[in-house]
Amino acid sequence: MSTHKFLASDTATAMEEVVKKLGPDALIIATSKRGNKVEIEATNNVSNQQKEKDFRGNFSDILHSKIDHLREKQRTRIYNRSSNDFDNVDSRNSFTEKYQSSEMLKVREQIKHLQNMLSGLVLTDEKGLNEKTGNSVALKLRQLEFSPEIVSFLKPAYDGLNLSRGISAFLKAFANKIASNEIENIFKSHVIFIVGPSGAGKTTLSAKLAARIMEKEKQLRPTLVSTERELAHRRDDLAYYSKLLNLPKLSYQIEENCSSFTSISTGQKIVDISLMAEEGKYFIQSIRNEIGATKVSTVLCLPSGINRQLLSDQIMQYDELNPLIAFTKVDECQLFPRELCVLANKNVKMGFMTGSRTILGSLAISEPAVLAGHLDGYITDELNHE
DSSP: OOOEEEEESSHHHHHHHHHHHHOTTOEEEEEEEETTEEEEEEEOOOOHHHHHHHOSSOHHHHHHHHHHHHHHHHHHHHHHHHHOOOSOHHHHHHHHHHHHHHHHHHHHHHHHHHHHHHTTOOOOOGGGSOHHHHOSHHHHHHHTTOOHHHHHHTHHHHTTOOHHHHHHHHHHHHHHHHBOSOGGGGGGOSEEEEEOSTTSOHHHHHHHHHHHHHHHOTTOOOEEEEEESSOOOOOOHHHHHHHHHTOOEEEEEOOSSOTTGGGSOSSOEEEEEOSOHHHHHHHHHHHHHHHOGGGEEEEEEEETTOOHHHHHHHHHHTGGGOOEEEEEOTTTSOOOHHHHHHHHHHTOEEEEEEOSSOSTTOEEEOOHHHHHHHHHHHHHHHHHTO
């Protein structure tokens, strides 16, 4: 069977080329993406018998006729079971079983036939739509990888607006949903715990938070604290940052009830948690119970570009601590809408964005306006590349 391939900017244009060259009875074999284009493989070398089998009538009409036929069969079966009264119970049961078996075979055949018709459908995602069809705010946001749940949830913010104003209104609403308006309160906490997976940048973030606190209040000098199950001789980056910032640094070995922690130093503490997740949560909860939850803040440190599954798992792991999210290494990897949508779905707030190169002046507080500006820059770049 000879086939032809058609490459176009979208599915609709490719289908037009198929019809022009092969006619309206062409059979679509496969569709695929080639970069930013859509490729359709089709043929018109199909037997008349096969054409009659696959393309008789409108699909919707056929589908509804088959469903109506099955309903009629079901009504007939129910009527026969209720109206026939056989004297011999065994004969009646035998007849009923044979009749039901025959009807089940017919139903299976009808289902198989419907499945064969469905297999001929050609589906495409939002990126395969032509410009006219896809030129709506909702579809454009889906193309930019915002989740369908969030696009639908925030529809009142952009409904009725043109594309440009609609996207701008959506970004403001989205930023207001996931960005915290109470970030400044974290700097007033007696204890700030930094948690997250290994390699996420917890130690560097601890130093950046300390630097930011001193920038705001020069008389404040928070203590940097590292925590471990067992104290060991290994590279201590937190000690290096403490010397750079001229701040005290302590190591704390976690104990059963953590009662000695509050007495290791006076004043504010920033704690880099280097423990297993369950140990870290136990430690934080113990301090919250001792000094009060309002005096303790937890920051979940995650690297920019983290995949959605790991992001979701980390949020669920620390959910009971109500953490504020900090994305690190944003100068190395883009912060994409698909990851930020996880925050919106999980109803958690984002507090910080930071790079990985410098300590002083590199911590961005992701207030709604700042986050909306960051996303606007990303979307502008994406639209320019289309």
